[in-house]
Amino acid sequence: MGHGPRSSAKQAQLYERWGEKRDLERVKEAVKRDLHIHKIAAFPSDFLVGKRSGERVRQVVRTKFHGTCLPEQMKTLPTQGKILLPLDHLPPDTVPSEMPPYLMARLEHFLTDAQQAGLLSRWNKLIATDPKHLLKHDANRSNSEGYHFGLWEVTASTPRITRESRDQSDDAKEAIDNLLRFLKSYIANKIGTAFEELAPDQWKAMLKANARVMDLLAREHSARPSLFMGGPFFAVAAKEAGSGVTHIDWNDDKAVYAFIFAVGDWEGGEFCVPQLGIKIPVRPGQVLCVLARVLAHFSAPTGTFFGMETQKLLNWRSTTQVV
Template sequence: MLATNFRFPAAALDANRSTTGAAHLGVWSHYCSEPVVTRDARSQTTGGRQSEETIDAINQFLAVVKEYIVPMILSAMRMEEPETLSARQYVRASIRKLYSREQFLETRCCLDFNGAFLCVAVKEGSSEILHLDWQDDPNAFAWIIPVGKGWTGGDFCAPQLGLRVPILPGQVVGALTRRLIHASSVVTSGRRIVLTCFSDRGTLKKADQWEEKVLDRELRLDL
């Protein structure tokens, strides 16, 4: 994916976390009344940042995420936060009902993460500035997965708990990133890509409204 001139957003958009930017691939509704595909996951012809070649690579990358990472997160959620998983499945169902077959969850099924989360943040290096993820749901875990090999640094740091935790390639760490101040130590050598899988709180809150819209549409069709 990175080899296709993948376009990251400007670092200034993520300046409270790091000196480098992160791309967000998936669905959210930060400032919209309905869920939208993030700009980083859309082509330039549909108002996004990426070339068509890069979109194909993103789809392949997210297919790998669905095959290998989503099952691990779903398993952890069933054990650690079953109520959150149930709520996520409701949100997923509401989003799927809201859109026709011609729209994104059918034409780009790689953007549907089976209710485990709604979006993946992709970043090279680390988020070395202490921060809270204000847009995350305060009662649900975000899931952090570093990939690559041969790097040093990049430990997960949570000063409130006095923790500094090394994360090995392919390991999955869950944290309440809206409540827990956190950062990663600087990557001092090698190449490290970190994936953070999350659901923004705005999208989770709006699911009931979308359910009402779906019912209203169905009622008008019946009439």
């Protein structure tokens, strides 16, 4: 069903902005005005190889990036507008070949007020069921515990439903499914569209990984379809507040984005990247796309924090030559 005719007030507003007919040049100018391109000096390869250690990450940051390891030392990128950190200006031999075109991106107007409210309501209902934390708390990432719902392949050779999705009370599992069903219905497709636009080759790999998951977990999908997002991401990390400890997401794929946003009664936070000497404000409705396996980072959002992750589900791609 289409929309009805615009009101006279709306027509006047559009005329004032674009003219009687949409002027493509004015549209392009508006897009350019709302777009910030931040070009980095060199590819941050500090943690692509070597020991996977939180202490090592913090030691490297304290020594090599001592001038940009604190938020007050970092350059603040614009609060509003789309932000892109491209890689195409760097010497090709310094950028790993499997990397997507952008190291990071922040997208505007991604979640509506209604979608944020819907997520927060379902989160609060989930917390009211007292779901169990079943993973060992990782003090190398955060001072507060989070949940991991959906699918992953950490410490295994085949994908599986996360324990925190599976080993809960019936009330908690119903609330988890309700939360993930909302994400799947209203947000997953948006993330998929953004993913394909930012990183088309990696998006193709995600779709092939999803086909593998659907083949291996057909029975689980039939029983709990809300846990399966259709490709844009496989696991959802959810918690109160952010991850205030500088860390690397070791279990993510280094060439695939994590998508991060927060909801709740908050004014926003900052995603801090010592290697790049920048902090990116994240406000309600925005979403951050980041190679969290490449960039050491910490954040301080004050709302309920959601991260969409791959959690090693692309480890098999090197043998199947997906990308």
